[in-house]
Amino acid sequence: MSNLEIGSEAFTTFSSYSLSIVPMFLLMGHFATLGGMSQALFKAAEGWLGHRKGGVAMAAVGACAGFGAICGSSLATAATMSRVALPEMKRYGYAGGFSTATLAAGGTLGILIPPSVVLVIYAILTEQNIAKLFLAAFVPGILAAIGYVIVISIYVRLYPDSAGVRERVPYLQRFKDLTAVWPVLLVFVAVVGGIYGGIFTPTEGAAVGALGTGLIAYFNGGLTRTSLVESFTVTARSTAMIFLIVLGAGFYNGFLALTQVPQEIAEWVVGMGFNPWMVLVLILVFYLLLGCLMDSLSMILLTIPIFFPVITALDFNFTSLAELQAMKAMAVIN
Structure with missing residues (x-):
């Protein structure tokens, strides 16, 4: 293969309209983090589950599942939720190995729960319908999250010293924290529902999701000129790595x-x-x-x-x- 053919193949790949969905989903995840959605998800899940044995770990898994619904990367999900949940797990006496294993496992939900970069690339390579893949992935993703919670419940009973128990949160505060996650639900329904309902294409849906999370981050005070440039830079680097692969x-x-x-x-x-x-x-x-x-x-x-x-x-x-x-x-x- 000549240098000209290599360059032509590279240009064709990097300029593919279908692959433009990848940076949009990655950018959506960065904006979601800046908008405080990861913190809101964990706080809401912790309020309902934290008082149980191993409840903070269960809340971390639930938050990973929720964040995976607005972030197409398992690495980004694991990294983001680790920054949010790990300090709380340390605070309540969770074993280090148990905490990191929980967050690493929960982060992998970003692969399965739509939107997923892996499923998008699979659909492009095999010429399958992205909307159908997203819809089919939702139930297995929820079942995987429930399975993780069950495993945590069994583990903390076998090894009681591996997890502590936090104080019970009043029901009024629980419902208040729950209402704070509405932006996550709004973005997920807009993106996945819009794609499956035929309102827009998957690429357009990814752009709508990135715009929506960006606006939420801006109105929540998390999106500044500096953080915007940083989000674009990190997204560009991640996209370049994926495109080279x-x-x-x-x-x-x-x-x-x-x-x-x-x-x-x-x-x-x-x-x-x-x-x-x-x-x-x-x-x-x-x-x-x-x-x-x-x-x-x-x-x-x-x-x-x-x-x-x-x-x-x-x-x-x-x-x-x-x-x-x-x-x-x-x-x-x-």
Whole structure:
């Protein structure tokens, strides 16, 4: 491949209209942090759950789920909620390992709960409907959050010294804190509801979400000229990193297309008559091992060109495959 072809491929990738959704969702997450939405989510969840054994950890998971609904990045979710929840967990005597593990696990909900950058890139690469992926991801994301809460509840009973109990918050204060999270619900409904309802495209929905969170941050006093420039800078750096990974995946896909390796693997799997569910289990095990070596985005970009034709040949649902891949990414991170 010549330098001209490399440059042409890079320009085509970086100027893709579909991929412009990525920086919009990342920017939305930064604005949400500046607008105090992460603090409001945690405070509301802590008011209802904090008085229980392990309740602050449960509140952190709930806040991660809520923040994931307005931030498409698991790393951003984990980093943001760590700054908010970790001091409170230390204050009430939570063990350091338990606290950090809870926040790391809760942060992975940003991969699954829409809007998700990973699901967006999956949809673009496989030419699937982003709105359907977002809708299908919502219930598994909620179930994953509930599962984390159940695990926390069991853990603190097995290891009572790992978590403390905070004082009970009056019901009046609980409802007051709950009303403070309305901007999160408003942004989520506007973005996901607007996309699924056909009011605007996914890219337009991401832009609406970024604008909405930006306005909320501005009126809450968190968005200044300095913080605005910083948000743009951080978003640009994160986007450049993701785009470079996608560019590398494009070269990799071209190589696979020329060699016809994925199609030959798919034909071999079908020809051998393997049980489709057994093939899916083997793919899941492979993801589990691969996740020990690389991050979720790189893992999915590396394997989609190979596994997608196999799954296609076995007549599995593409939307279900996307959710499974997102959940596998969560599992290997945890």
